[in-house]
Amino acid sequence: MTGAWTAAASARRTALLVLSGFVIAGLNTGIGYAAAGTRAVAIGTGIVLSLAFVFAVRLLHRAAWLAFLSFLPALFVLVGSVQLAPDLALEQRGVRQEVTVVDAHADGSRHTFALSGATGPLAEPLVYQGSDPGYRIGERLSVLTDPDGELTLQDADRVDSGGKLIALLLGVSGWTLIALLAGWRGHVRRRTGREDTLVI
Structure with a gap:
């Protein structure tokens, strides 16, 4: 990941990071559906996958502040992907x-x-x-x-699959913007020979 990259290489790696954000959100939502009665599973995988995305931002950008900034949309992705499945199931069959x-x-x-x-x-x-x-x-x-006994009882006013979906989409959108910015700034930093830094 060191040395200058061509514009095409930077674009490919940036696109790969953007795609990974969508894959992480979709994969963890799928895990949430498969283990809807045990949110701990989706929480655990969501944290690990989100940290992997943050680390990838750090590598692409060659500076840490965007990686730290990506924790905020990661929280939206985590909440949305973990809670969407149980909320939707309760709305459908509760x-x-x-x-x-x-x-x-x-x-x-x-x-x-x-x-x-x-x-x-x-x-x-x-x-x-x-x-x-x-x-x-x-x-x-x-x-x-839940008549199937798989999901815990919930206050009906706090069950909102639409809100969880919006949170998930906001998180992925935030990750996309950060990935694009990290790709552009990382390309510039490599082209100008700037070394890794924790700040900018």
């Missing part, structure tokens, strides 16, 4: 129920809420990871449950 929060338990950042529906208590609780779940005992809400 059963909507009106429930009431009857009990709450917190274990660090993990909040568990017991629910009761029209036919009695639900066997599956509503689980929220974070600092402020926003649910209170006595509150009524709509939830989506």
Whole structure:
């Protein structure tokens, strides 16, 4: 990856990086579909593949700031590819129920809420990871449950496959712009003999 490249070589490698961004997003979304009930799998592969893209940007650009910048769209790609499949599956086959929060338990950042529906208590609780779940005992809400038992119960208002798809597309678009900029700047840097740097 050292020495000056021809314009054609730089263009080919830039196009390869752009294509890899689409492949990573598509591959991790496919993994998310295949393992929709276990998001940890898609999260793990998404992190590894995103780091590979960041490293490729660093090699192409010969400077680190664009590689660091590519972490932001990587977050959108990760969120979109991991959550798109379960959200879409719940929207397609999920059963909507009106429930009431009857009990709450917190274990660090993990909040568990017991629910009761029209036919009695639900066997599956509503689980929220974070600092402020926003649910209170006595509150009524709509939830989506998976009749196949593969996906966890979710608040219906927070299931949004369209939003996850937009996040995924925004992430890939960001990666594309960064790849094009990295290819152009990397070509110029090699042509002018500038060495690798962590800054610009």
